[in-house]
Amino acid sequence: MAKPKISEKRWSVDLEKRIQEEHYSDDSLYNNRYGFNPGSGKEVFVIDTPPPYPSGTWHIGAVAQYSMIDVIARSQRLLGKEVFFPWGVDRNGINIEFTVEKNTKRKMKSYDRAEFLQLCKDTIEEYTVAMRNTARRVGLSCDFAKEYLTDAPNYRSVTQAIFVDLFRRGEIVEDLRPNIYDPVEGTTIADAEVERLNRMTKLVDVKWYTESGAEVIISTTRPELICACGVVVVHPEDDRYRHLVGQKIVLPVEVENREATVEIRTHPSVKSEFGSGVLMVCSFGDQNDVAVFRELGLSPFQAIDLDGCMTSIAGPYSGLKVNDARAKVIADLEAMGAILQIVEKEQEVPVSERGKNPVEIILLKEWYVRQTHIQGRMREHIDDIEFHPPRNRQFLLDWMENISIDWPISRRRWYHTEIPIWYSEDNSRVIVPPPGTYVQPWKDVPPLGSRVLDRETRDDLGSWEDMQEDLGVIIGEEKVFDTWMDSSNSNLFVSGYINQMDTFEKAFPTGLRPQGKEIVRTWLYYTLLKSVLLFDKPGFKHVWIDGLGMDPWGRKMSKSLGNGIDADSVLECGAGGRTGSWRVKGPEKSVQLKANKIGSECFRLWKACDAQVGDDFHINPEEIEAKYFGVLTKIFNVARFASQFDAPNDLETLPSDLEVADRWVLSEFAGVLSAVKNAWESIDIFTAARAIKNFGTDVLPSHWLEMAKTRLYDGDLNAAWVIHRIVRDLLTIFSPICPFFCHHLSDTLYGTSAVDVDEYPISSIDDDSEAERLRSLTSTLCEFNSGTWRAKKEAGLSLKAEISGVKIPSEITEFEGALKAMHHLQ
RNA sequence: GGGCUCGUGGUCUAGCGGUUAUGACGUCGCCCUUACAAGGCGAAUAUCACCAGUUCAAAUCUGGUCGGGCCCA
Structure with missing residues (x-):
């Protein structure tokens, strides 16, 4: 074998880590690649990623899901779209309050409010850092530079502005109603x-x-x-x-x-x-x-x-x-x-x-978002949203059937977005802040630009500056919002609402909402509710609802069952020669699972190929390695094999005198290109992944490569053109699933990275009736090859031995030359 | 307790009224063959969860049962 350009003998987790580190270390290069540039002129595609809640560990099922959102982001870039793949962290809520209470063994309400908020903020910051590291380790191509935090003023001010808007329109009301109340948490x-x-x-x-x-x-x-x-x-x-x-x-x-x-x-x-x-x-x-x-x-x-x-x-x-x-x-x-x-x-x-x-x-005066009057209109808009898989639309519709009361949004907690309102001394008027400002009424006075409204009619009575004297001693609201009130405008926030209205015009309805099925009733429902109340529009073009990650036996992973598998341990399995080992409680007894090497590329490939979207998936590291690491090795070897032959400078112009075997494999590949393109366009990772895997590990190496090998060794430039053209484009269309793997190979072989391609590869030959005819011969060809290998084995011959008496089927006599050379037929 | 959803060899998966039920991984057997034992060839493994019904014909349609899951009460 001539010296291959790809020096590594095989794909490894250490190589993967090295490439990842390079990839993430140069901020400006990274930003060029993955940063959102709404002015690029390309079609804008915003993904409303689920901001994870930092709680110490990130569930491996959620990490798997997130890696598939990354596949979608990368595939949309490949299709030429300007993708915004935001990185947000959800940090509001009662969880972090509990964590602080537990750590300090003191109840929230025994603290000074400001002091407690600071404790929450410091605590959650530690968890946030760990989460960012896992995000990179699994290869996410988020726009990390634009990281948003739901407890930051720029995020909370959007929630507050929406509250004021809906209050003015009468869609948010206050009422004394029976409320479900947690007396311990207050x-x-x-x-x-x-x-x-x-x-x-x-x-x-x-x-x-x-x-x-x-x-x-x-x-x-x-x-x-x-x-x-x-x-x-x-x-x-x-x-x-x-x-x-x-x-x-x-x-x-x-x-x-x-x-x-x-x-x-x-x-x-x-x-x-x-x-x-x-x-x-x-x-x-x-x-x-x-x-x-x-x-x-x-x-x-x-x-x-x-x-x-x-x-x-x-x-x-x-x-x-x-x-x-x-x-x-x-x-x-x-x-x-x-x-x-x-x-x-x-x-x-x-x-x-x-x-x-x-x-x-108990009876309490609380704030409510009206929702019962708008259900019919919501259903109409939901009809216009494309669901992946379509059947999961039903989860949403079923939940909506059960809605009979308005949504209570006020909470008596602290580490949440404050309800932005002050009350006049006589309680008949309220003061609300101008859009775009974050306020904390429990400690601050209204900012400049605040307006005074009638509490009942919501009429605008004038500016706070002018009316201050009339209002007496004003009281700031102490209550905060339910966290879903924040979460349910994530799509508006990432699409630029209030902060970048020019982007918002292009970006709304938001391109895609990816999420797990367990929060359809909350996150998805409340988001759609807001889109309809505010804009009378569907919130999204696509909604992608995935199943949940289960243990190897299909049970939910939980601390009490002792069947959890840590995400980082799977991603790091194989690094530095360290193998992975997991002790997991099965239904009957504890089982020791072992794997030698997995890493992010194998993990992503597994999730893409192995689990249909919407189905719950079993997570077993042993299987992930056994089923998918070999696929990487195979494709790596194909590329490494190709790398011993010089790549032609011009891979665009199809050589005119190609052999029929070459035209056949290019036809097959044309079919793969178009099937994968269709799949990426319809957010169908599974179909794309399977098509690539089948072609890259079977049709191309086992059949065409064997036919073309002799010619390649003889320096045939046409065969070299074909293998390089196919390997280059195959790495490109595979790059959404295994970005670092494809980046490394394409960069080494061709000096350009597969992850930078923003135009979907076109077939080098016309995908016409001739191509279709050649594709119809594929199964006959493959069967003939298998049959010949079998015949040699049965005759006790080595594969390179000459054999006589093998008859080439009449449909594929045009391949006679190639087949004779491949099998040494006499 | 109710709603929804899923249930195809050990695992994942195709099929969605007529197929000898697809493919992959794993298992077992045989083979070192100049990119690749991370390969090749072969074998075993499925009454398509169960029970009824519709039909000339059901993995596929309908009803029920059981099991997993999500959600709700």
């Missing part, structure tokens, strides 16, 4: 943040007496809420209690500032077979209570305050924490002989997703 939460846990609770059968003295047993798990009881109900068909309906019944505990009796009424929601079949309805024990109160037109009692303590109506129990009050009520009732029995029972308790604290429903 904040309102949304439906979406509630989950159910099974816990043991005491089901208490309490004796109540009607005014006429009849005993009625009522079962309850919440005896402390008897003070908030508004009505006692039975099922309308329940004959046992028919005679009691309409009577008054006495509350079995002492109360204050309210009547001590309630009426017995009927309601169809009562389950007669549960307990005694009599239900006390409190404001508000659960969602059903809320519904009953509304339906029966009762006015609610506030039994629990913002600190999770009983209010004054609880009489002797006022001031006690809910749990303490419950224990005391039970003890007192027992002492009075008012308890028939107590049963320990497993019950589903609604808890907050983050804090796992039992939630309460």
Whole structure:
């Protein structure tokens, strides 16, 4: 073999790391390659990447997903688009507050607010750095120079401007409504943040007496809420209690500032077979209570305050924490002989997703985004969005079916975007900041340019500077936004809304929203809601919804199952000769998984080839290596083989006197080029990856290369032209999946990098009926080759031995010369 | 408890009314063959989760069951 231009014997993780380091070290080169330049004149394609939340570890499934978003970004660049692939980090929210509380063993509300915010910021910064490193290690081509942080003023000011805009339009309202409230964390939460846990609770059968003295047993798990009881109900068909309906019944505990009796009424929601079949309805024990109160037109009692303590109506129990009050009520009732029995029972308790604290429903004045009136219009716009895969549109539509109340967006937390509003002394007017400014009303006065609005009508009454005198002592809002209020304008932010309106004109609706299916109901839904409320447009052209990364047996990875696999360990597997080893708990026993070399290129290739978008995928490092590292080696070897023959200077002009074998392989490749182009255009990574893999590891090396080998060794310039033209273009179309691999080979061989190509390669031959005819011979050719190899093996001949009596099928007699040379046919 | 979704050899995957059910990896056997044992040839491995139904014909359509997953209550 002549000396190949590619000196490395094989592809390795160390080589990969070296190329990556070069790639990321030169900022200006990097920026030229991947920076977003909206003035380039190319079609703008903005990707609304999911800003990851830095929490210490980045889930390997999410990293795999993110690498596929990178494949999309790179493939769109290759198609000639001006791609903005932003790098954002989501840093708002309760998670980091919890982390700080845990680290310092102090509750948030015991801190000075400003001091606590600084602690959060410092803590999250450490995690953010680790995340950036993983992002580079997996080869992301984000515009890191334009990194955005959702807790930075430029991001938060967009959220605030949108709030003011929607408030002026009447799409954001404030209202006193029953709210799901986490008394431990001291904040309102949304439906979406509630989950159910099974816990043991005491089901208490309490004796109540009607005014006429009849005993009625009522079962309850919440005896402390008897003070908030508004009505006692039975099922309308329940004959046992028919005679009691309409009577008054006495509350079995002492109360204050309210009547001590309630009426017995009927309601169809009562389950007669549960307990005694009599239900006390409190404001508000659960969602059903809320519904009953509304339906029966009762006015609610506030039994629990913002600190999770009983209010004054609880009489002797006022001031006690809910749990303490419950224990005391039970003890007192027992002492009075008012308890028939107590049963320990497993019950589903609604808890907050983050804090796992039992939630309460209490009346609070909160901010809401109106959403029920706009569902129909949203559906129309959603029809215009292309979903990948199409079936995942259903996740969104199903969620929308369930929407019945407005979206509560205010929270009583700190490390979030502040609600940008101040109230006049008489509460009739509000002050809002001008768009583009970030404000913190809990500590600042309104900035210059703020406007004064009527709180009810939202009429603009004048400027804050002019009206200051009339407003009295103003009060800044202390509440903050739900984090989804921030996240749901990520597409507007990255598309340039407010900050670069000229770019925004070209970039909205945003080109692509890639995300996991688990946050369809939140991130995707709320984003689309805002697009419709603000612009009456669909938010995106494409939505790409991927499945989740599972353990090797298809189960969710979790700390408690002990089946997690760390992303960095897979990406670093093989570096410096170190192998990877993972101890993973399987369904029956622990399993030791081992791999020698993986790295980012192999990892990306695996995800691209192995998992259809939208399906959950199993992550097993052993398989990733076994199935895909060989593919890299094969293509590497093809390129290395080609590199021993000089590349012609002109790879554009097709030589006129090509042999039929050359025209055949160019025809095959023309088919690959167009199939892959179609796939990249329709954001179909899987099809593109498979087509490239099949051609690059099978058709090209095993069949054409063997036919052309003799000619290549003999210095045939046509064959050299064909192999180099194909290798160059193959590396180009493969570069979105394995960018560093393709960069290295193309740069070494041709002095230009595959990752810099911004024009999709065109076929060197006309893809016409002649090409189609040649392609139709492919399977006959491949079968003939396999058959000949088999015949030699069966005859005990070496492959280079001469063989006679092999008959070339009549369809491919035009390949006779090439086949004779390849197989040494006589 | 409800909704949605997925269920094809050990693993991944094609197919989407008529195929001897595709391909890849892995496994096993044989072969060092001048880019490549990271290769070549061959073999075994699938009642297409299960049960009913529609049809001349079902992996494919319908209903149900079970299992994984997501979401909700």
